[in-house]
Amino acid sequence: MSDGRPGSRARRLGVVVNPTAGKGRAANAGVGVLAGLRRAGHDVVDLSGPDADAALARARAAVDGTSGMSGPDGTVDALVVVGGDGMVHLGAQAVAGTGVPLGIVPVGTGNDFAATLGLPVRDPAAAGLALCRALDVGAAGRRAVDAAFVTGPGVPPGGRWVAGAVSAGLDAAVNARANQLRYPRGSARYTVAAALELVRYRPWSYRLTFDGVVDASPTGKAPAPATATAGRRTGRAPRPGDGLHLRPGPAGTATWTGRAALVTAANGPQIGGGIRVAPHASLDDGLLDVLVATDLSRPGALAVFPSMFTGGHVRRRKVHVVRARGVTIEPGPDAWVAGERPLPVAHADGERLGPLPLRVEVRARAVEVLVAPR
Structure with missing residues (x-):
């Protein structure tokens, strides 16, 4: 997935895959994304869990520095999600307000958030290349976007972040x-x-x-x-x-x-x-x-x-x-x-x-x- 440019700094990345997204396409895509990021020289840890709650807990721990795989500053350099809008939703819970960027490989059914951003949709190879280019260029590869924050008696304690x-x-x-x-x-x-x-x-x-x-x-x-x-x-x-x-x-x-x-x-x-x-x-x-x-x-x-x-x-x-x-x-x-x-x-x-x-x-x-x- 690397574009072959010399001097690109390796990043410490956490990756969460939803194996059921996109009629099961995300499972194969996730394997390719993990391998491609590692070939590009990045330090990659698979944070996927047996269910969404477990995956979110692992993602949050990686972002806040309590997972044991965080960098010197206490956090991963980025969190990458592989799946559809549901995975973007999960990723938002982990990174919103932290400054840790979210990478998206959109291979779900809807992919509305990724499509709005102009990311390659249902093309994990192209999305992986775009992700590596964004990592290589540092601040120029980040876009700050709004999120909605939801509270209410029926919402999980601490509120819920919403991307779309x-x-x-x-x-x-x-x-x-x-x-x-x-x-x-x-x-x-x-x-x-x-x-x-x-x-x-x-x-x-x-x-x-x-x-x-x-x-x-x-x-x-x-x-x-x-x-x-x-x-x-x-x-x-x-x-x-x-x-x-x-x-x-x-x-x-x-x-x-x-x-x-x-x-x-x-x-x-x-x-x-x-x-x-x-x-x-x-x-x-x-x-x-x-x-x-x-x-x-x-x-x-x-x-x-x-x-x-x-x-x-x-x-x-x-x-x-x-x-x-x-x-x-x-x-x-x-x-x-x-x-x-x-x-x-x-x-x-x-x-x-x-x-x-x-x-x-x-x-x-x-x-x-x-x-x-x-």
């Missing part, structure tokens, strides 16, 4: 259903899961509390003058809160209460193997793009879902994006009414996160990622 997005609506229900399906494999599982969930869909009741609202236009981008959110003309420039009628609260907060099909707090633009849930979201703008699709009927939800693959859903009248530094997602006042369907359990980076309420806030430049300069 927190889903708390229909997208979370689809994610949970997809994780239960054995067939079909690959991204087609999300399409089948969506069809199954839409059959029994009804909008849920939410209360959202935002802070640090920058914009509440449908696309999450500053709207042009005299163009209101949701596609209506009002003769004036819209203000934050036009689309969702946010109610001002204390200390600069704003709230919205109502029924919604989708509630997604996105750090990056896509989830679920290419679903562009928040197409204008940026990994390094210090903001979340909070997508709220309000009170859609079942036919409306059926119409919106296909357009999410292109990002066209954000132009629909009942779809809004609020750009803010944080959001608290809670059950709304009607959530406990007799006959209501339970709110979906929130998911993050494709992994189960926990039930509402949740607090999601962005942490700017919390994760450094190894990205070879172009």
